[in-house]
Amino acid sequence: MNVTLRVNGADRTLALEPRRTLLDALRHDLQLTGTKKVCDMGDCGACTVLVDGEAMYSCLLLAVDCAGREITTIEGLATGDRLDPVQQAFIEADAFQCGFCTSGQIMSLRGLLNDNDKPSEADIQRAVSGNLCRCGAYQHIVQAGRRAAELQAASGGD
């Protein structure tokens, strides 16, 4: 069936099987492979995207249910060469190793900072508590969350 998805600010009309998840639609139909598939059952958070500004697991959403909603993926965060404060903070804090969970971690923290520009450490931890990292970069991810909030505040909010 035909469905129009609004992804990173652009409308894309796709012919999809109803069972296709948002994750697979992004990765296969839109070639947006920055969003990762790891568990494909809502356990790990690697597929996290923003749906209407809120962090959600794209493997648990059917693409056809996302018509008319504003979807933001990791590819939609930077403005040209200017990184989102969360992306910048991840580099500064070395908040990843292999990088496979990183898109999801960044999107979860972007979701947090959309709602709360002065998060506590507990807020940061809770925001990514559904994002597993097998390389074990958590300690640096918390640091990146703090740094992202600072960068966002310094840039006058986002």
Place this chain on the structure above:
Amino acid sequence: MPSLQIEKQPEADENGEPQYEITEKTDLAPWGTDANLTTVGQPVPRVEGIEKVTGRAIYTYDVRQPGQLYARVLRSPHPHAKIVRIDTSRAETMPGVRAVLSLENAPDIDWYEDGKLFQRTVRFVGDEVAVVAAETEEQADDAIRAIEVEYEPLPFVVDLAAALQPDAPRVHYDAEKNVSGEKTYERGDTAAGFAEADVVIEATYETQTNLHNCFEPHGTTASWDGDRLTLWSSTQAVFEVRSQVAEKLGLPEHHVRVIKQHMGGGFGSKQVPWKQDVFAALLSKAAGRPVQLMLSREGENLAAGNRNATIQRVKIGAKRDGTLTAIEAAIELETGAYMVGGEASDVKGIYETLYRCANVRTSQTGRYTNVGPTVAFRAPGYVEGAWGLEQAIDELARELGRDPIDLRLQNYADTEQVKELPYTIPDVLRRCYERAAEISGWQGWQRSEPNGTKRRGIGIAAHNWLGGAGHAPGYAWVKLNGDGSADVVTGTQDIGSGTRTGLLQVAAEELGLPVDQVNLQLGDTANGPFAPVSSGSATQATIGPAIRVAAAAAKRELLHAASQFLEEPVERLSVRAGNIHVEGEANPVATVAEITNRLAPHMIFGQGSRSPNTTEKEIRTFGVQIAEVEVDSATGEVTVLQLYSSDDCGRVINPTMVESQVIGGVTQGLGVALTEERIIDQRTGIVLNANLEEYKVPTILDIPAITSSPIDVPDPEANQTGAKGIGESPIVPTAPAIANAIYDAVGVRIYKAPVIRERLLDALAAQNGDNA
């Protein structure tokens, strides 16, 4: 000048073929302790950082070729069965299906010991039965479900303790008591050693099966161009995949190209060429289209390796003054259904080497079971062995009333006692003990006042991991471009550990160029010289020195050219920060770019190889960790509050990368200690938690505050960069340090990892029963 030295050995091999020792000697003075280095040692940000935070980094899973199909695997639901009938006819006609391979139509290809690519007998839940390629993953899944297979179930054994019983079902008909291999070692006389002991500690320690759970699963995209094959493979060993696929498919090696740019974790499990490379290639050939085969999460956890479970019967004797008199360790370890070639698990090694002891006897017996094959997992063997040894030493310290650090230092080994070689830095483990004590404020065991049902404790563990040394061979090229930038090319792979950054710093340092003037290419068999598998924390120490040799050769050529352009004697010239300097003059006389620009299109090119390691000394990496925990004796909950890690990796090339490896290793070690355990239903042989829901990897809410303090003593006898690997070693002591801290907190010893609440509460109940 030719550098290959070939020496015929006096003894022929078992087939009567002559044996040669091949070495490539290079003569580059090591960067010593006092070397004035400007790029090496700096916290250079991860060079692939922008690609990774923007989602632009292309992993194997992200490869998209025109017309690409997607493949799925049908796996055995039985732990041991004979396939009586397999019917793929319905699957073949389903929408979108382009190729199906099974026992019925696959070429005859040998695999796993004396097995085949597809076998009539399946030996574990998850063993491959058929593969399908279709237009979409969903259609491939549909087709997999439509394949009809009739199985004749066979007796099975899925538990290590059960597998070694004389009447256990046999996984392989010719393996009595399911023995897959046996190693023994002995020095001195342990009977005499125990006779002179005043105290003997005797216990059986067990470690669980850990699942690697690499976030990017194993997998491959295969694409043919005529009789030439390109594979994008999520592997730790592009050259091994190339040689194995070429051999299995009867192709010349230059017709197979293996590419691996970014990888979502390997942790050892991707160091052997698995079946999916060949599956993808065969499906692609049959369909005439590129095929991507990535394992599902369940497939990843069933059939792509796991850390071997162990049972370790340990006996340690000591005199009243603390001197160790004897160590015995009889170890059983699980092999799984097949030996896949990646079993490097040296469980007994730490018992033989960590402490000075004249009388040591060890054995290690592998046992087949009807579960997925085991393969190396980050510091294989030492993680398991440290769980037993370091708890046993803790028990001994308790028995003797000694401080656990003092007791360990009293039995300090400054030589490797099996090979009888001194360590390259004999006192570096001592420094690790001192540093760990210092950063943790160690004051020995001090029983804190309980807070309600909660009690705190502290524990320590040490290790002497056998990896990190690197080895020959390994190669690199350095090319200087007309604009003064440099391309460094090597065939190694970055498995997600920071290899690109660390290697690039070595190149920039030797070339005298800023890091942003250097590019590093790797992970492509068609575009780089040979590099070995990325395992044993070897890559930095293997390829780093080769890159330095290549960079030095390029720099010599550059200075030779500069000397002629500038009319200065070459001995007076040097390169720093992209500039050519003349000895005694404060300002540079030219930039590198000015020289290379005048040369262009003539180019400067250097190549380098890795010299062999010293045979006079033993190169290892060491570490000590101290854990502070809080245990709630009512709920069995263990909270690790602090984890202090002091580690030796020789010279620290990049403190940021080293810290990331340490916190990562500790975090995985936390899983080993407390949460991670594969669970198998003993009646059906089915793995109950082959997913990330019930297989509990640590989350951000589980981690302690981790303090990493590398010793940072260059090891110039290890190699001329003085750096050793840090990838594996930090995971080794974490679990026993935590177990020892739990004992300190509540006075019960948990012999079987992980320390889940059930085990802890049972032990506490038994303790109360004893007290009652």
